[in-house]
Amino acid sequence: MWLAINGDVYDVSKFAQLHPGGAKVLEEIAGRDVTEEFYELHRHDVLVKYDRLKVGRLQGEHKQVSTGCKGVPFAEIPAFQGQESPFYTESHRRFMEGMQSFVASELMPGAAACDLKGEYPSRELQRKLGQSGVMVSRLGPGPWSSEVEKLGLNMPGNINAKDVDYFHEAIAHQEIARVGLPGFVDSLGAGYLISAPAIHHFGTEEMRKTIFPSLLRGEKWSCLAISEPFAGSDVAQIKATAKKSDDGTHYIVNGVKKWITEGAYSDYFVTAVRTGGPGNKGISLLLIERGDGVSTSQMKTTYSTCAGTALVVLEDVRVPVSNLLGKENEGFKLIMYNFNHERWFICQVLLGQMRAALTDAFMWARQRKVFGKPLIEQPVIRNKLASSIAALESMQSYSEVLTYDMGKSKNGPVGDRLAGPIAMFKYQCTRTAWKIADDTVQILGGRGVTHTGMGSKIEGLKNFAKYAAVYGGSEEIMADLAVKQAMRSFPTTARL
CATH class of the missing domain: 3.10.120.10 (Cytochrome b5-like heme/steroid binding domain)
Known part of the structure; x- marks a missing residue:
């Protein structure tokens, strides 16, 4: 045959x-x-x-179809499809092309199988992510940029690591997210990227010289262990305890952490513990290495187990007091320090997945024939596409203005002023994701709710939209925080 x-x-x-x-x-x-x-x-x-x-x-035959999404309307960030933009430079273009090349050669060939089987990323893939400069790029601008040359790391598109800004970082997140398999995408750094910076910012000089370089090279992996069965958004209620040993050289840690992304295979856990009294003033942040007393078990969630979402049980874990990040009982503000950037990062991943889903829906509507003509000739389908395209590009524009603000503001994303705008951005981004997931599932029909095949990226967005609406701060918390922050500067004398 x-x-x-x-x-x-x-x-x-x-x-x-x-x-x-x-x-x-x-x-x-x-x-x-x-x-x-x-x-x-x-x-x-x-x-x-x-x-x-x-x-x-076949003799004399030529390709009848083109592959990939090059040239497909709205398949790329508008600035890379002809739009004049003040935000992107040639460095960003080269970086994007480098990221797309890495994704195509190193991620796509095994992504679907890994996601379907629920296999954790291999150490070889983690090292490739490190050595290629992908992980340092996804950390964004920071002091680690000066480590790239010394550690012998490459950079996507051969850009200068010291030129990396938040737009480079956004491109990196979005290009990886366009793989469209949220479990697999989260296995490539969802926990690492929100924990590694804390080790550099708040750890000891020894940690910066030994542990942090091994993370940049992809030789080791870290995750953030904050959430518990007892405390989610209300971080101040955590119950995991850390009590000093009789000789004062170690903390003895006991507790349970839950929903810890990449926890199943991480080497280090940046962990919130209670070292003092109740409330946020009794919390500290410890760096705990996998070892005696640390056990992790895979949790079943609605996306692939390859993300290593874990239940982490800590039983009489002896942690050297030198592994304290920052000062004792001042861990709460360290946890809050990274939340703005984490929320922005989640939105970039979401934007990438939205664009991937919408691109596939657009392409499907052009090639699928129903009732004797292409699906896209149905007005209701064009209406759904238009509605989703407008929503996506509105969020992309929102993202670019906010990203520019982050790069120009004195304290970047960690400044108090940006807490409200980033919270509102996340709220609107997750709401938009629900809208696009709804439209694209309807366009793909049964394929839009099938884990593999033509509609896999649409089905992936459908699942991830709810993840993004919960972790990093739930939608309700984000909306409330944004208004509360705005009220701080509300003129007390203002009246209608």
Whole structure:
């Protein structure tokens, strides 16, 4: 049984017995050009996976379809599709192309299988993420940029690490997120990126010389262990305790942490513990290394287990007092220090997944035929696309203005002034994600609620939208925080 797709001829004689739809389906179409039928059912990735079945080309034939999303309207950030923008430079363009190349060569080939099987990222992949400069790029601008050359790291697009700004970081998050598999995407640094900066900012000089470089190189991995069964958004209520040993050399830590992203395979846990009295003034931050007394178990959530979402149990863990981050009983403000940047980072991941889902929905609407004509010729479909496109590009513009503000403000994203705007940004971003997920699922139909295949990125967004609405601060908390922050500067004498 031979058949042709895009002018290439494939021998599916032996593969037919493995075909999910059965051998009979292939028997009935064998000997024909089935390009149109193929793209009704499969993503182009399938052809890459089974390239070994190719036996030749049809004489005089040329490719009938182009692959990838290059040139597809709204498939890229507008600035990279012809829009004049004051925010992006040639460095950003080269960086984007470098990130896209890394994603295509190092992530996409194994992403779907890893996500479906729930396999944790390999140490080899973690090292590639480090050595390629992807992880240091995703940390954003900071003192670590000066470490890149010394550690022998490369940078996507061969840009200068010292040129990295928040726009480079945003591009890195969005390009990885466009893989469209939220469990797999979160396995590539969702916990690392919100914990590693704390080690550098608040750790000892020894940590900065030994532990932090191993994180940048991807040799070690870290996660943030704050949430508990007893405390989510209300961090001040955590119950995990850290009591000093009789000789004062160690903290003895006991407690339970829950929903810890990447906790199942991390080497280090940046952990909130109670060293003092009740409330936020009794909290400290410790760096706990995986070892005796630290046990982790995989939690089942609505996305892939490859993100290593874990229950972390701490039983009489002996932690050297030198592993205290910052000062004792002052950990709460250290936790709050990174929240603004974390929320902004979550939104960048969400923007990437929204764009991936919308791109696939647009492409599907063009190639899917219903009632004898392309789906996109139905006015209701064009209306859903227009509505979602307007929502996405509004959020992209919102993001760029806020990102510019972060880069120009004296204290960057950690400044008090930006807490409210970033909270409101996250609230609106997660609301927008729900809207786009709703529209794109309807466009893809059954494929939009199927974990694999044509609608995998749409199904992924449908799941991730709720994650993003909860972690890093729930929607309700974000909306309330934004208004509270605004009220601080409300003129007391103002009246209608």
